[in-house]
Structures are given as C-alpha cells and as structure tokens.
Amino acid sequence: MKTTSQKVSFGEKVGYSLGDGSANLIFQMMMMFQLFFYTDVFGIKASAAGMILLFARFFDAFVDPVVGILSDRTNTRWGKYRPWLIWTAIPFAVFFILAFTTPDLTERGKIIYAGITYTLLMSIYSFNNTPYSSLGGVMTSDIKERTSISTVRFVTATIATFVVQGMTLPLVTKFGGSTTSQSGWLWTITLFAVVGVVLMVITFFTTKERITPPPNQKTSIKQDFKDILSSRPWLAMFILTLFLFTTLAMWGSSMSYYFNYVVDKDALFAFLGNIGLTGDVGALGFWGSILDAFGLIVYDPENVFAVGFSLFNMIGSVIQLLGVILLSGFLSGIFGKRNVFIICLALTALFTGLFYVVPADNIQAIFTLNILKSLAYAPTVPLLWAMMGDVADHSEWVNHRRATGFVFAGIVFALKTGLGLGGAICGGIIDSFGFVANTIQSPEAIHGIKLTSGIIPAITFMVGVIALMFYPITKKKNEHIQAELAERRINQ
Numbered sequence: 001m002k003t004t005s006q007k008v009s010f011g012e013k014v015g016y017s018l019g020d021g022s023a024n025l026i027f028q029m030m031m032m033f034q035l036f037f038y039t040d041v042f043g044i045k046a047s048a049a050g051m052i053l054l055f056a057r058f059f060d061a062f063v064d065p066v067v068g069i070l071s072d073r074t075n076t077r078w079g080k081y082r083p084w085l086i087w088t089a090i091p092f093a094v095f096f097i098l099a100f101t102t103p104d105l106t107e108r109g110k111i112i113y114a115g116i117t118y119t120l121l122m123s124i125y126s127f128n129n130t131p132y133s134s135l136g137g138v139m140t141s142d143i144k145e146r147t148s149i150s151t152v153r154f155v156t157a158t159i160a161t162f163v164v165q166g167m168t169l170p171l172v173t174k175f176g177g178s179t180t181s182q183s184g185w186l187w188t189i190t191l192f193a194v195v196g197v198v199l200m201v202i203t204f205f206t207t208k209e210r211i212t213p214p215p216n217q218k219t220s221i222k223q224d225f226k227d228i229l230s231s232r233p234w235l236a237m238f239i240l241t242l243f244l245f246t247t248l249a250m251w252g253s254s255m256s257y258y259f260n261y262v263v264d265k266d267a268l269f270a271f272l273g274n275i276g277l278t279g280d281v282g283a284l285g286f287w288g289s290i291l292d293a294f295g296l297i298v299y300d301p302e303n304v305f306a307v308g309f310s311l312f313n314m315i316g317s318v319i320q321l322l323g324v325i326l327l328s329g330f331l332s333g334i335f336g337k338r339n340v341f342i343i344c345l346a347l348t349a350l351f352t353g354l355f356y357v358v359p360a361d362n363i364q365a366i367f368t369l370n371i372l373k374s375l376a377y378a379p380t381v382p383l384l385w386a387m388m389g390d391v392a393d394h395s396e397w398v399n400h401r402r403a404t405g406f407v408f409a410g411i412v413f414a415l416k417t418g419l420g421l422g423g424a425i426c427g428g429i430i431d432s433f434g435f436v437a438n439t440i441q442s443p444e445a446i447h448g449i450k451l452t453s454g455i456i457p458a459i460t461f462m463v464g465v466i467a468l469m470f471y472p473i474t475k476k477k478n479e480h481i482q483a484e485l486a487e488r489r490i491n492q
C-alpha cells in the first residue's frame with residue numbers, strides 16, 4: 001500500500017473542515033426548518049410533509065450503496081474522493097434552492113414538487129457527503145491526527161450550525177418581512193447556497209489523500225457487502241447513527257413548533273427585554289445597531305418567535321462549539337471514544353427528556369436545559385466520524401481489503417434515513433394530535449409537540465447508547481490495529 005507522511009497540517013485540517021461547513025448550511029436547514037417550512041410556509045399538512053421526508057429514504061437505499069461503490073472505484077490524479085466535491089458543488093446548491101422554493105401550485109402539486117425536489121437534494125447529498133466523509137478517513141491513519149481532523153471539522157460545522165439555526169429566521173424576516181415569507185426563505189437559502197459552493201471548492205483545493213487500498217486488492221461489490229454486514233463495529237455504528245439522527249431531526253423539527261406554539265410569548269418577550277433584545281435600539285448604542293441589522297431586536301410581543309428561537313439556538317451552538325474544542329479530544333484521549341460517547345449521550349437523553357416537564361413560562365429553565373444538553377452532547381460531535389474511520393481500518397485489518405467509501409456510504413444512508421424518520425415521526429405525531437399551522441393550538445396539539453420535544457427523543461437517544469455498548473473497538477484495541485496496519489503497509 002502506498003503511504004506518505006501521516007501528519008496533516010493545520011491549514012489542511014481547516015480546509016477539510018470547510019466542506020462540512022458547506023454541508024451543514026444545507027443539513028442543518030433540513031434538520032431544523034424543513035418540516036416547519038413545508039407546513040407554515042409551503043402550505044401542506046404535517047403528515048404529508050413527514051411522508052415526503054420518509055419517501056426519499058426508499059430512493060436512498062439504492063443511491064447510497066451506488067455512491068460508495070463508485071467513489072471507491074474512482075481513480076483520478078486528485079484521488080478517489082476529492083473529485084466528487086468539485087463535481088457536485090453547484091448541483092448541490094441548485095437543488096438546495098429548489099427544495100425551498102414555493103411554486104404557485106395546488107396542494108397536490110406542491111406535494112409532488114416537494115417530493116421530487118427533496119429526493120433530488122438528498123440524492124446529491126449522498127454524491128457529495130459520502131466521498132467527503134470518506135476523504136477524512138484516508139487523509140491519515142494516525143489516531144490522534146484523525147481525532148484532530150474531526151475536531152477541527154466540527155468546529156467549522158458548529159459555526160455553520162450557529163449561522164443556520166441562529167440567523168435563518170432573522171434573515172427570512174429581513175428579506176421578506178415575516179418568518180413565513182416565501183421570498184424571504186428563497187433569498188436566505190440562495191445566500192447559504194452560494195457560500196456553500198465557495199467552501200466546498202476550497203476543500204477540494206486544500207486537501208490530500210494519503211491512504212490507498214492494498215495494491216493487490218480486487219474489486220468485488222459482493223465482498224464489500226459481505227465485509228460490512230459481518231462487521232460488528234459497523235453494525236453498531238449504523239444503529240447508533242440511525243437513532244442519533246432520527247432523534248436530532250425529530251427534536252430539531254419539533255423545537256421550531258415548541259417555540260412558536262408552546263412557549264409563553266409574554267414571558268419570552270420579558271426575558272428578551274431583560275437581556276436587551278427589545279425596546280429602543282438607540283438606547284443600546286452601536287451594539288443595538290448591529291443586533292437590529294441582523295434582525296435580532298423584538299418590537300412586538302407577538303413577534304418574539306424569530307428572535308427567541310434564534311437566541312436559543314445560538315446559545316446552544318456556542319456551548320457546543322466550546323465543548324467540541326475543550327472537551328472532545330481531551331476526554332477521548334483519556335477514556336477512549338466509545339466510553340465518552342456513552343456517558344455524554346446518556347446525559348443528553350436526560351436533559352432532552354426534561355423539556356417535556358419544564359413550564360412554558362419558565363424561560364430561564366428552558367434556556368438552562370438547552371445549555372446543559374448542548375454541553376453534554378458536545379464531546380460526541382467529532383467522535384462519530386472519527387470512529388467511522390476506525391471502523392474502516394478495522395475492516396481492513398480483518399479482511400485485508402479496504403473499501404472506505406462503501407463503509408461511509410452505509411453510515412450516510414443511516415444518517416439520511418434518520419433525518420427522514422425524525423421529520424416524519426414529528427410530523428405524524430403533531431398531526432395526529434390536531435396540529436394546524438398558523439393558529440392557536442389546542443391542548444392536545446400542545447401535548448403532541450411536547451412529546452416530540454422531550455420524552456420521545458430522550459428514548460431514541462438511549463437506543464443509541466445501547467448500540468454503543470456493542471461497539472468493540474476500545475482505545476487499546478484501536479492502537480493495536482493501527483500498529484499492525486502500519487507494519488503491513490510498510491511491507492507492501
């Protein structure tokens with residue numbers, strides 16, 4: 001196997017991380033706002049929107065393995081995975097814009113349009129994100145370097161999360177006048193799409209592949225399937241990823257409804273006033289002008305949703321960013337990735353469940369819970385993809401053949417399936433409890449929203465914890481695998 005230095009410069013790590021910043025401008029939008037957009041802006045029922053999110057998963061079952069197979073068999077002077085980033089950057093942006101465009105159609109026509117554009121967006125997501133994730137697994141085989149790459153990657157991803165979750169609704173309001181403005185959504189998405197293309201192009205030009213398959217490896221699709229389906233680490237990570245992203249999508253979708261329909265708006269207005277986000281902009285000086293420019297000042301108690309929810313998300317993103325930087329590498333270096341993931345995910349489940357019982361007018365408690373949840377979840381953020389690189393190494397160690405793209409394709413499929421399931425579960429549940437968009441909700445509908453904001457995601461988080469208990473690659477075993485693989489590569 002051909003190898004070069006396994007050290008990766010900080011500049012290359014940052015360059016690689018920008019690709020995930022690009023992807024998260026899209027992914028976070030789908031996870032946090034896709035269902036809300038379909039119901040409150042696009043104008044279709046929550047259950048229909050949920051079925052659209054779920055339908056695309058059947059298509060993904062065919063697309064994702066094909067992407068893994070194609071990327072593993074791509075051979076160019078830029079490597080196997082990097083070329084896909086430049087090939088898919090512009091189509092990714094175009095389908096992103098189309099998925100958040102509202103045509104003048106009947107409800108049935110809108111459902112068909114939404115189904116087609118969402119499916120196309122999810123397909124191009126695979127063609128972009130599977131090679132991108134695989135690239136992170138072949139930049140180095142050094143355990144510490146791989147964790148460092150993932151940490152830098154998710155610092156950028158968290159910044160993108162901060163921008164999307166915190167700035168989307170204020171930008172929509174600025175461009176269109178309200179959070180349900182169709183033109184406001186179109187201009188906001190177009191802005192994010194253009195930035196995403198630029199970031200992805202930078203990633204292509206600043207990264208390098210260093211690990212290649214064994215020179216005598218024969219390509220075999222049948223063997224690729226056999227290798228991953230017989231891999232206990234891969235199966236554990238597949239189940240973890242499926243339930244993790246089901247939960248994140250469910251909770252993310254539900255919280256937009258939670259803030260718009262459950263949280264007491266008078267109490268939220270008073271809370272925002274106490275921290276200087278309401279009232280006279282002039283009295284706040286230069287800082288007030290900046291906040292007002294980004295749409296983060298509230299003038300009317302009835303319009304606190306955009307600013308309140310944005311602030312909630314911004315605080316969570318900042319806490320998560322600090323946790324990724326300060327805790328993830330430190331804790332995993334001492335206790336190992338698996339053990340850190342188990343403890344932190346269990347704590348995340350606990351704090352998520354408490355959203356079900358917190359009073360709607362106790363804004364301080366709602367924000368405090370978000371801080372605790374974000375801090376607990378933060379150390380796990382870089383670990384998922386670093387662990388998948390370890391799974392690819394484990395498969396090579398056991399089977400004497402490497403199929404990084406195929407390994408990651410299965411996980412990307414689990415991620416996207418979770419994204420669809422989470423949105424579908426949220427839409428189906430709130431619809432069954434009588435949710436009607438843009439109206440005052442009944443007590444039953446409020447209960448449905450609270451279920452998808454607290455109890456149900458807490459349970460699905462815990463399924464991920466159980467899956468991690470069956471993940472066999474401990475810190476010690478990983479070090480042994482890396483040492484043996486390094487020796488094999490020297491002799492090949």
